[in-house]
Amino acid sequence: MSTHITIEPLGQAVAARDGQTVLDACLRAGVWLPHACGHGVCGTCKVQVLEGEFEHGGASNFALMDFERDEGRILACCATARTDLVIEAEIDEDPDAQFLPLADYSAELVEARMLTPTIRGLWLRPDREVPFQAGQYLMLQVPGVDGARAFSVANAPGEALIELHIRRVPGGRATGWLHDELRVGQTMRFSAPSGRFFVRKSAQLPLIFVAGGSGLSSPKSMIQDLLAEGCRLPITLVQGARNIDELYFRDLFEALADKHPNFAYVPVLSDLPDSPDGGDWAGARGYAHEALKTQFAGDFRGHKAYLCGPPPMIEACIKTLMQGRLFERDIYAEKFFTASDAAGSAPRSPLFRSL
Numbered sequence: 001m002s003t004h005i006t007i008e009p010l011g012q013a014v015a016a017r018d019g020q021t022v023l024d025a026c027l028r029a030g031v032w033l034p035h036a037c038g039h040g041v042c043g044t045c046k047v048q049v050l051e052g053e054f055e056h057g058g059a060s061n062f063a064l065m066d067f068e069r070d071e072g073r074i075l076a077c078c079a080t081a082r083t084d085l086v087i088e089a090e091i092d093e094d095p096d097a098q099f100l101p102l103a104d105y106s107a108e109l110v111e112a113r114m115l116t117p118t119i120r121g122l123w124l125r126p127d128r129e130v131p132f133q134a135g136q137y138l139m140l141q142v143p144g145v146d147g148a149r150a151f152s153v154a155n156a157p158g159e160a161l162i163e164l165h166i167r168r169v170p171g172g173r174a175t176g177w178l179h180d181e182l183r184v185g186q187t188m189r190f191s192a193p194s195g196r197f198f199v200r201k202s203a204q205l206p207l208i209f210v211a212g213g214s215g216l217s218s219p220k221s222m223i224q225d226l227l228a229e230g231c232r233l234p235i236t237l238v239q240g241a242r243n244i245d246e247l248y249f250r251d252l253f254e255a256l257a258d259k260h261p262n263f264a265y266v267p268v269l270s271d272l273p274d275s276p277d278g279g280d281w282a283g284a285r286g287y288a289h290e291a292l293k294t295q296f297a298g299d300f301r302g303h304k305a306y307l308c309g310p311p312p313m314i315e316a317c318i319k320t321l322m323q324g325r326l327f328e329r330d331i332y333a334e335k336f337f338t339a340s341d342a343a344g345s346a347p348r349s350p351l352f353r354s355l
């Protein structure tokens with residue numbers, strides 16, 4: 001049996017199969033709804049149901065509170081329709097969005113190696129080309145784990161292999177399996193592309209990227225894509241890591257900075273030994289937002305900023321950027337939510353919406 005979901009204010013209707021989530025039905029029909037984690041923990045895909053009956057599915061109590069449920073709100077990534085539905089969603093126009101429909105892929109793991117003690121790099125050969133915009137993510141199915149997990153694609157579009165950077169989450173079921181069990185030669189399944197974290201190329205403004213930990217994945221894809229197409233705008237990457245062992249792809253970005261005069265690379269380490277030489281580290285020290293402030297002397301006017309990584313790093317960077325007069329319309333963020341982040345998250349700023 002299938003039902004119809006009408007999305008307001010578009011007025012467009014899409015068909016949903018039995019058990020298919022509202023978000024999945026919309027994305028596969030080419031209707032984009034805001035979303036992020038894809039399994040009920042971040043709350044980005046919250047929409048209002050105006051008519052019809054539904055099941056909430058696995059929406060976490062932290063991401064969708066009781067009073068919101070009473071008011072008819074759902075998380076589109078978990079909710080399924082019991083009857084035809086009319087929903088109201090925030091849909092904004094974006095000249096840089098390509099509206100690539102979501103599709104399913106299978107892929108063989110052809111290479112895996114530890115990039116740092118906590119981040120494993122995976123290279124997958126998909127069964128066919130995966131269209132995506134640099135910065136977007138895929139939803140990976142992990143054997144024995146309910147709900148697919150979000151991982152950002154780290155290679156530029158058009159390459160033969162899909163590259164992922166997987167940070168092991170302590171106690172995390174999916175990332176634990178991807179670190180400990182997944183072997184070269186195994187087949188994985190995923191859907192792609194997801195998300196709206198991509199470069200607003202039409203703005204033609206200098207670009208700032210801030211990456212924390214495995215949050216290097218999206219910026220790596222975006223920067224390699226920009227440089228490959230001959231972008232001449234100033235591009236700065238601030239890469240935050242705890243220590244030298246956790247700083248990865250430094251050689252790659254140093255080589256890109258040597259080759260492209262418009263690209264500046266600023267690695268910054270937060271957890272250095274107390275010794276005055278900081279264990280021989282000559283680069284920036286402290287947190288990513290502090291290095292960001294120093295690099296731009298606290299003035300970010302006239303830029304577009306793209307932030308990717310753990311939610312606390314992103315919140316700190318947003319504050320720094322806003323103090324330096326860069327505001328919401330020029331800041332894009334991809335928060336790498338986990339279930340524990342959602343459980344412990346403070347109420348989100350009403351001024352800023354994660355993309």
Ligand SMILES: Cc1cc2nc3c(=O)[nH]c(=O)nc-3n(C[C@H](O)[C@H](O)[C@H](O)COP(=O)(O)OP(=O)(O)OC[C@H]3O[C@@H](n4cnc5c(N)ncnc54)[C@H](O)[C@@H]3O)c2cc1C
Nearest residue numbers: 037150151152166167171172173174175214336339340343
């Ligand atoms: C858009 C997006 C893109 C992402 N891209 C990347 C990427 O490129 N690379 C990367 O490394 N990560 C990325 N992430 C993060 C990644 O998706 C998560 O790390 C992953 O989903 C964790 O899955 P898991 O099964 O290992 O952990 P989970 O089992 O989901 O849980 C993580 C932790 O939370 C605890 N926990 C679970 N439920 C609760 C609860 N209710 N209350 C309190 N604690 C709980 C668990 O015990 C565990 O310690 C991205 C996330 C998003 C949203």
